[in-house]
Amino acid sequence: MQPFGKTGVHYNQVVEQISQIRKVDDCWRVDISCGEVVSSLYLKSNANVRREGGCLRLQLHEGKNEILISVGSPIEKSNRESLNGTIEWWNEKWMNMGCLLIPDSTAQRMWVRSMAMFLSSFTGDGAGLSPPCGLSGNGWPFYFPQDGSFVHAVLLATGNIDIAKSWIERLAADPDGLRAYTKRLFGVDGIFSPWVFPYGTIEGYHDPVPPNQFYYEIHNAGYLARMAYETALLVDDEAWTERYVVPLIEGTAEFYKNISRKEEDGLWHLFVTPSMGQDERGGENQKDYLCALYSAKYCFQRAVELKLDRDGSYREILENMAFPVLLSPQGLYYSCNCEGDANFGDQKHPVQLNPLTFLPVDTLLSDPSRIAYEKRYEITANAKEPLFHGWTLGTFLLAGSRCGNPEEWIKDWENLRISDNVDAEWIQIYESSSNYDMPFYISTNGLIAQSLLNNLISDWYGKLEIAKCNPWQGDIHLKNIYSKLGIVIDGVINGSSARLYLKAWKDAEFECNGEIIRLKKGEVLEKIIAAPHSDMPNGADPA
Known part of the structure; x- marks a missing residue:
């Protein structure tokens, strides 16, 4: 664990980290300075830790080695307490925020991984946004409001x-x-x-x-x-x-x-x-x-x-x-x-x-x-090759969701892999096709997550549109999806039919499926949309 020496960064700048290390009770405190900024790290481990000049060297022993690191304040929790706290936080988060359950396994994994990536990269601490590749260290070291806006809409929609x-x-x-x-x-x-x-x-x-x-x-x-x-x-x-x-x-x-x-x-x-x-x-x-x-x-x-x-x-x-x-x-x-x-x-x-x-x-x-x-x-x-620069393919997908063309949406979805914009396991989204130096590109990730959601629920044109671009077969479950129209949406969609529960979080008036709906704050409406010549979804009341 050592500071960076002289390192070239963006715009021909050269920066260097300097560390000061001292033992504080049963922890090591490392103050890393770079320019005018000083960050304090605390390290605690059951491995053998020793100071060597401006760095710490850890020598692992046989069996289980535990390493705890905190930023800004001393370590106050055990490894088990820290792990349990993390598990509890994620369980509570998944239970209460907006979620989708899509019958297509690739799309479902993309949704879950996207939300996990966003919530691992962004917090409400007021320190600012994360860079376009999150906390991976790839790409840029600073944040772009434009790129952040691609994720921002998903954060709002999921509560x-x-x-x-x-x-x-x-x-x-x-x-x-x-x-x-x-x-x-x-x-x-x-x-x-x-x-x-x-x-x-x-x-x-x-x-x-x-x-x-x-x-x-x-x-x-x-x-x-x-x-x-x-x-x-x-x-x-x-x-x-x-x-x-x-x-x-x-x-x-x-x-x-x-x-x-x-x-x-x-x-x-x-x-x-x-x-x-x-x-x-x-x-x-x-x-x-x-x-x-x-x-x-x-x-x-x-x-x-x-x-x-x-x-x-x-x-x-x-x-x-x-x-x-x-x-x-x-x-x-x-x-x-x-x-x-x-x-x-x-x-x-x-x-x-x-x-x-x-x-x-x-x-x-x-x-x-x-x-x-x-x-x-x-x-x-280069789109016809297909090869895509930056977040372009993400915009294709999101535009398709709002145009309402499932066949063309599927073409763009398949091109994520064909164009090498995502790895074979659909985990890493690259900044551009085959740009392996910049994986975990959250900007495109945000557009894709918006697209998955807007295939099913959209308020883009100031009205509630249901299953406008649904490319999937079978029941799709939605939970706690927030709309700017003043409602939270739960329910089931199948094809172009739906059984939804619309709960007003404020007094609301909006159009849905050609009908003007008016709700008082706290009121819940069951909305059934039957597609021509099809059965309504089998989903039970989500409550």
Whole structure:
């Protein structure tokens, strides 16, 4: 057990750890310093432990060796107590959070492993989010709000609201600092979301400039706004919303307004330098990045909803955003205004699917989104091989869930393995196809978990949709699935039929299967959906 020597890390930085070791009662305390940060580790073992300079050496004996390590405070529990506490925590967690029981064993293992990965990687301690590969140490050492949002939606839907809430409290802790950061980078007022957040204060962050062009991806503010807004729906606390959510929605909408200009064509165009798009292959400093238009639209919509559009400017922009100039002859949108079809087929990410995956800006499936889904393998680089970059295949799956096409969803699901995006046992999801250096890629994992759930239950378009993209045969059981519509869902789905129990966690009114449902807080409704020419599910009352 020894500190790192001089080690090269991101952006040509070199860091070095220095350790100080001393014996404290029956434990060893190791203070590891790196730069200005000091972390204290405590180690206790029945093996032979000795200090050798700046490290500890453990010599194992024959038989059972126990090693206990704690961070920040001395070890106060025995090995057995620690193990029992862990088992009890997981048992309680599985019993009370949202769960799926899917008859397809591969899909079921993916669901369970995904939730175990998320809950092992993220906590509600307020320290921040984990990097995209979790705590595996693979890939990046810092966290991306965009990638975190892929998991955030699953945390909300499974009732892990405390974790999701802690993220927003962390990200919204210093709105004035975010405004100052935005002003320094772009020269405009409002809140731009950093591509990655600091673990410390935002003050002086990326001073004088960020390390590369990817830090100027201007769509990111929309993802920050969505996480904040949807968390507010489930926290359902006006004071909390006013403290943490309103400043983010207000600031992000203001940012997009301040980089919008109405031109001679009567449309509002987005442009600022420096800037970058989510696709990353569409070039720098382009006009009307499609991803940014969707983010701006989402932020303007939420600002209007929260009565933050004091002069009517957000409504005005929403009526005439520059989407028409991006419409291609095929009926889908180009990724930005300046490229035309130059990068069509060479996109790293299919940003045309964003209204189906990341930002619910529509109330119905639009034609450009539908066509983009149908042409997803033509849009994206190497997809026909099949080979997928980053979280692209995860977006295919999630878009399929919300389009409602089980046959195409199965194609994408099978391509997870065919494209080598997941290992043979379906345990490790790779950052890209065959990228074995970056396994346990939680970003794609979050999109897949959302897709498994949204095949069965979706509130994406502001109504409750049941079994919209169910690719599985047999009874599927759901427990404690939270919806932003104000209900918790239990029950059984089989094919397109269902027997569900909808419990309102607040007064709720929503559409389901063509019917308007109204529930008072605490009220439970049994909802039976019978598919044509099929039997209803056999599931018993989950209570």
